[in-house]
Amino acid sequence: MATAARTESPLYLQIAESMTQQVARGALRPGDRVPSLRRLSRQRRVSMSTALQAYLWLESRGYLEARPQSGFYVRTPFSALIPEPQFEAPKTQPKAVTANAIMAELMESANNPANIPLGAGCASPELYPNRRLNLILRRIVRREPEHSARYDFPPGLEALRRQIARRSPDMGCNFSPRDIAVTCGALEALNLSLRAVAKPGDVIAMEGPTYFGILESAASLGMRVIEIPTNPQCGMDLNQLEAAIRKHRVKACVVMTNSHNPLGYVLPDQYKKALVDLTARWNVPLIEDDVYGDLAHQDLRPRTAKAFDRNGLVILYSSFSKILSPGYRIGWVVAGRFREEVERLKLLTSVASPSLQQRVIAEFLETGGYDRYLKRLRTRLVGQVESVRHAMAKYFPQGTRISRPAGGYMLWIEFPPQINALKLYRAALAENISILPGTIFSATGQYKNHIRINCGHVWSEIYDRALLTLARLCEKAQASRLV
């Protein structure tokens, strides 16, 4: 608890959030009776009034109902009554993604501190273990003053690679340090991976929708993208994927199997295995993005598709940007049979990754506390996602559909078709609220009435108000069809 002391939310909120998690996981189901106030205050070692505050918060959110003379009962929360976005099959034609005109605008608005940051995939700075990382950092600087006076040439710092390898069984893998190359964040890992397996003009299969950074990176390398219909239950449609491989000579397939961005699903193991088997049968490299894998909303970290790789054809990459520190710029990649090529390209692209940060993360992973920290972070993020869903359920017009993420902290929102998300995005920006329009998650211009909402920030009045404003803009749009 010490490391996050400055930023801890109030006790009652911690209790309430942990109970929403129990509900989300099914440990508490609608109709269940929750502990009495007396019991709760003893269990959690808090005062009766704190216990009451927690229950009142949960009641106001629609998680609990008070039954006279009987106590508090779990009810179906408001937000669970909101339907999820509909599955929409993308057009499966390879597409040269054109440089997205609004990317520069997005960057600009992400850089502007005046905007309420519901757009870019960032979390509140105070959620990261800054104090702990700084302690380690100072220790290293004292112990090893020449920490940054050399290049850590590819594959990068051995101590860090060893720690990543040590944790790989959590992903269902068993890496050796030599399998791993350190990169400047996940997106560099993706770029290196794409360049190692495909050339400009080649066709890359991706999920529809998928993270715009993946789409745009492939596009910027001159690759064409084919979107495979993807749904939150079983991921990519494998029949369609196979048809695309057959027809378009797909050179690689990029997927986010865990805590998909923006859909939020965690792909069940059997689908991961089927995906690996299919791509292996066609000898198509599978590039797996696991950036939000550690942030799946479940106790046991989900396995990766890489766990089912028998041929070295799966390239797995991740980073510490969403877990420890976005500004550290440390990611990693296990490139299987493409290892040498990825390392060569890393040398030619950025020579090495930052030395000091590699050392700090290695020591953070080694000295323990990572799992405890991760659990706490996950709990916080789940609570934030629920708060946003709840507010949206309250404020947004009939017909709004909101995803129920099983991982990560993004929400994928579908509006009635008459709402144009790009116009909504601009109207919101005029009110200093930054969101992301759905179209940027597609190579084919789909998701015109979708947006992505980032729930990485610690919930507060500000976000509640911003969502209310957004809901009003939606209503106006629906009414006038002019916004």
Next chain:
Amino acid sequence: MATAARTESPLYLQIAESMTQQVARGALRPGDRVPSLRRLSRQRRVSMSTALQAYLWLESRGYLEARPQSGFYVRTPFSALIPEPQFEAPKTQPKAVTANAIMAELMESANNPANIPLGAGCASPELYPNRRLNLILRRIVRREPEHSARYDFPPGLEALRRQIARRSPDMGCNFSPRDIAVTCGALEALNLSLRAVAKPGDVIAMEGPTYFGILESAASLGMRVIEIPTNPQCGMDLNQLEAAIRKHRVKACVVMTNSHNPLGYVLPDQYKKALVDLTARWNVPLIEDDVYGDLAHQDLRPRTAKAFDRNGLVILYSSFSKILSPGYRIGWVVAGRFREEVERLKLLTSVASPSLQQRVIAEFLETGGYDRYLKRLRTRLVGQVESVRHAMAKYFPQGTRISRPAGGYMLWIEFPPQINALKLYRAALAENISILPGTIFSATGQYKNHIRINCGHVWSEIYDRALLTLARLCEKAQASRLV
């Protein structure tokens, strides 16, 4: 002086090295009488014996001769008697550079601490201002504990860009902070620049020879390279460059105008201007690498070609890797009319550059001392280059030609044609000496009897012995033609 106290070379050597610099710059010329020992000891506030030690060192290197009853006089140093490499015109046909097989090997040997590092372009860790940087770093961590909890999205930290802009008049430029984008080192800047102006298959004009990182980066992007004959007096042959532009529709031209790697020259201003004028006339973007610009062996920092840019067609990039810290991974680029595209590509390639290092460098540049530090570093490096040249002059077989760098710390060596540098490279590696074979500096397989020697490391017995070993390997090769 304080910041480098731990790593300062002995006083007599500092004096001697500053005098070799005066010789190199022509402030002292052969035949000039140097101050008497008494005068020197008073000037420099050192003991008579230190002054004597300095003169004896200079005498042993052939810089001074003692004339009885008269004092010490500057003589033509041994190493100045060595001829420079001959100008060799490369074949000017566009070439798709093939992935260089020995790149992986080079990386491996650079990572091996057992090897004497005359290969990769690195300097001794103790030459960098580590103590000073660490002080600033600790201050920032204390003052701003959340230093790395956000992305510094492109163009990067404003405070750093402001400091770079402030120093731009030294390069003959006048940038605003908005002109500059921060990158993960210089090579990322090059990659972004190339991608912003050219596509796979396009022809890029480069100097022959040129830094292999530039060659290989272009190759890894699928671009073809045409080498333009380049000599240390006037740089690229502009007639040949114009012919190549006419014939091959060159899409960009990459040059190192200051402290060329590996040739070591500083291009005079009139040739810089002529180069800019020519490429502008043909509307060809000129990408200028200024990584070693601050390490030119002259007091006044040389201007860049960018200084003569009237059309935003010159892209200038540099980094702090050779000056402050290789492990920081901070470089920058001024991309003129390609600014937006470079920033977009930066976002898609690595999102952001390390936050903490941007802050540390900004403060280092702001709080002063950079120029003083730079001057000291330059003096040390010039001394090291001279030490290597001197040892080579003593040991190496007749017919060896050695460059006289006007900047940076690389030597370009030409052996008699019967010596195969690639074989020499392998033989040296077997003796744990790492050097770079000349062929990797060419797209056309030229420079088979050339090597590059890195003089970045503080001179010691170890290097003297390594050069002696290298000389013996050369002699053996020359004798047997078998090595």
